[in-house]
Amino acid sequence: MAVSLRRDREALRGRYTPNLWPVWIVAPVALIAAGALGWVIYHYAYDHFAQAAADQEPPKPVNINDPLKATVTALTLIGAVLAGLYAYRKQLLAEGDAHRADASQLADRYTTAAEQLGHDQAAVRLAGVYALARLADDWAEQRQVCIDALCAYLRMPYEPDPTAPEHKAGEREVRQTIIRVIRDHLQQPDAATAWCERNFDFTSAVFDGGSFSTSHFRGTVDFGGAEFTGGRVDFRSTMFRGGRVTFGNAGFRGGRVDFGGAEFSDRVDFNGAEFSGGTVTFVRAMFSGGRVDFNDATLSGGTVSFPGATFSGTSFDWGPVPVPTGA
Incomplete structure (x- = not known):
């Protein structure tokens, strides 16, 4: 790049x-x-x-x-x-x-930030995260490129267990900072530096915590094959509008993934997702239009619940996941 x-x-x-x-x-x-x-x-x-x-x-x-x-x-x-x-x-x-x-100066800034993201020291990688976020704000023409670089970092191999040989010191803080930076840019859709209309590719990323709460996703959001291994991943009051949202083949293996109060106005895909641990909850979530697809999902542990969720004009394919009241 x-x-x-x-x-x-x-x-x-x-x-x-x-x-x-x-x-x-x-x-x-x-x-x-x-x-x-x-x-x-x-x-x-x-x-x-x-x-x-x-x-x-x-x-x-x-x-x-x-x-x-x-x-x-x-x-x-x-x-x-x-x-x-x-x-x-x-x-x-x-x-x-x-x-x-x-343009030359902005390209130089991108090169420097990308090099910082690949540094061995976590503190330098953190500086690279903030540098890329500032560059995305200043460089509207290549904003998606900067976002793609941050998402690509989250897709890189990650060992959350601090006792494992592959674990990197400070890596969790770097990843949590990326999630926090993304969330901060998804709060005000009308802001000049908002990222709400952009696409986010989190395929095969590992999440052991982090908050996307009250965010506004208006582009394509892809969590396909992502692993939710622990901690709390928060999507409360998040609005998914105007683009496809997919958690296809994602693995929910621990912790808590909270979609409480989230709004889905287009297709939501959990096709082939595996629920083998932890808790996934859709408390008072709202589904309007589109399609909710849990086809080929497997439920071998943990819980998936929809207390107080509302559905309007939505078609469903639930597979083995319990059909929520009102679906």
Whole structure:
């Protein structure tokens, strides 16, 4: 990703370089054009004044100063217009240079943040998380790229057990910080730096805690194959609207996943999910429209409950999961 952005940045540096003719060609051509234009204007003005003088009684000779003044005035106006066009073009070029400089700086910031995320020390990785979040706020054109990088980090292999040899010190704090940063950007859909309309790919990520409560997801949200292994993962009062939400083949093996008061207004997919431990609850959740799919889900432990949930215009395929009241 960093290599691709650097390549795009290098391409931008020369993309808008103006292809100008040499001065020794432009200068004579400009002088010839100006002379020809002046000659045409002079003769047109002379004919005009000559006609006006001939129409008078008695006819009067043409005052040579009149066509000369008209010619000079016309050339001055044309020169002023050309000077304005030149200044406008120069301003466009300056703005293009500034835009390319900004894009280059933003690409450098992305490269630095990505390198920080791959650092061995957790403190440096934390700095990379915050750097990417700030960059996403500043770089609307590549906001999705920054979000994808944060989601990709969550999809990387993770061992939550601190006694396991694969466990990395400080890794849980880094991952919880990413979740917290994402949640903070999903609270106000109308904010200029909101991420609500973006897509989030959490496929095969491991969650041992974290809160997405009161978030607004309006794009595609994919938890397919994710593992919920412990702690509390909070989706309370979260709104899933305008995009598909999938927990297909996700594993709920411990802890508590709380969808209390969440609102689902499109398709919700738990197809092939495995409930083998912990608690998944949909207390007072609201399902309206779309389809809720628990087909091929397995329930071998733990609990799945829907107390107080409401359903409106929703079709269901529950598989082995107990059908909630009112479904």
